[in-house]
Amino acid sequence: MNRVVLGLRYSGHSFEGWQTQTHGNTVQDTLLNALEAICGERPVIHCAGRTDAGVHARQQVVHFDTSVHRPLSAWVKGVNNHLPGTVVVAGAKYLGEPFHARYAAISRMYRYYFYASPVRDPFKTHMTWMHYPLDLLRMQSAAAMLVGTHDFSSFRAAQCQAKSPVKTLHRVSLVECSDHCYVEIHGNAFLHHMVRNIMGALFEIGMHRQPLAWMQTVLSARDRSQGAKTASAAGLTLWEVEYPPEFGIADLFNPAQLDFNP
Template identity: 50%
Template sequence: MGVEYKGSRYRGWQRQRDNVLSVQQTLEEALSKVADSPVVLHCAGRTDSGVHACGQVVHFDTLAARSPKAWTMGANINLPHDISATWAKSMPAHFHARYKAVARRYRYVIYNDQIRPAHLGDQVTWNHRPLDVERMAEAAARLVGTHDFSAFRAGQCQAKSPIKTLHHLRVSRHGKMIVLDVRASAFLHHMVRNIAGVLMTIGAGERPVEWAGEVLASLDRRAGGVTAHPFGLYLVEVEYPAEFELPARFIGPHFLTGFESLAADDPAVIC
C-alpha cells in the first residue's frame, strides 16, 4: 500500500510503547477495521516525529479478501485527515516493503524569507537568512557518492554501517522555496536533516563551501553543527525492482508539483 501523511501531529512512524500517537498505530487501526482482523504493518522507512511522507510504502499479511479499491477507500474512510492511502496491490510472498527497496528519496523544503510564513508553517523549514543556492549546490556535490557518513549520523542510529551511497543531492530555488532533493540506497538516522543543517550554514555564508567535505572527512557528528528541523522533510519515493510493478505517482510534496523547473531534469515528476 502507498501512504502519504503530514507528520506534524505524530511521534514519528513507529508505534510507541507509551501509546503516544504514531502513524503506524493510526494506520493499523484503520486497516484492521477494513480487514475485520488485526493488521500489522511493515514500512519502507521509519520517519521521525514531525517528518512527512508522500511516497511511503507499507506491506501487511492478511487472509481478508478485498479489492485494491476497497482497501484504499476503506482505509481512507477510517483515517484522520492527515493520513491517506494512495493505492493498494496484492504482492507475491517474497515482497517486503523495507528489505526489497533498492533506493529511497527525500526532499527537504526550506522557506527562505525574512518573515516567517503564516501558511505551511509545520510543513516547511523557515530560514530567515538569505541563502546562496549556488554555494549550497557546490557544497552538496562534495557529498555525492559512496562515503562514511558518520559525521551526519545521529547518536542513536541503529544502522549496521555508516557507509552509504548518495546517488544525487540537488539544490534548487523556486521563489521563496529552496528544495534539497536527495536519493540514496539507504539513509542513516537524521542524515538528511544533518546534511540540510550543513548546507544552510554554508548558504548563509557562515562557513566556506569546503566545510561540507571537511565535516564528511571528520567522521565526527560534533563537527557538523545543528540538526535541521524536521518540518521540511518529506519521504517522497521508494524504489523497488521492476518485477513488483508498483504504481507510480508524482514526486511530492503536493505544493511543489507546479514548479516546472523542479521537474525539468526529472521525468518522474508530473506537473
C-alpha cells in the same frame, strides 16, 4: 496468507513519527486502527522507511500479511474511511512473499523544503523558515561533495541502529523556485537524521558561517560532534521509494487506477 501492499501519503505535522508508541499518536498506530476496522486484526506492518516526528511522506510504501481477503477497494476506500485527513491510502495491491517494503527497495528520494525571509509565512508550515539570507550557489557546491559512496558517520544520529554508516548518494541537488527552494537527495539508503544533519551543514555554509571546504572536513571526520545542528523536521518529505519494476509499486500512486464510485 495474503501479502497486502499499500501506498501511503501523509502530513507529519500532527504525528510523532512513523514508529508505534504507547501513546498511539503515530502514523503506524493510526493505520493499524484503520486496518483493524476492516480486517478485524492488527497485522504486523513493515514500511519502506521510518519517518521522524513532523516528517511528511509523498510516497511511503508498507506491507503486511493477513489471513483475510478483501477486494482492493476495501484496502483503499474502506481503510481511508477510518483515517484522519492527514493520512491517506493512495492505492493497494496483492503481492507474493518475495516483496518486502523495506528490503526490496532499490533507492529512496527525500526532498527538504525551505525558504529565507525576514518574517515567517503562515502558508508554508510544511517548509523550514530561515531568518537569514542564504547563498544558494555555495550550498549547491557543498551538496555536490556528498555525492558518491562515503562513511556518513558525521551525519548520523547517536541513536541510529544501521549496521553500517557507509551509504551511496546518487544525487544531491538544490532547486530554486519562485518563493522557496528544496534540496533533493537520492540515495540507496539513509541513516537516522542523515538528511536533516546534511541540511544543517548546508545551512551553515549558506549563511557563510562556515567555509565551503568545511563540508568535506565534516564528511572526512566521521564524527557527529564535528557537524552542524540538526535541521528542523518541518521541511522534510519522503518523496519517492524506488523498487524493481516487476513489482509495479509506482501504480499504487497513480489515481487512474481508481474509480469515483464509493
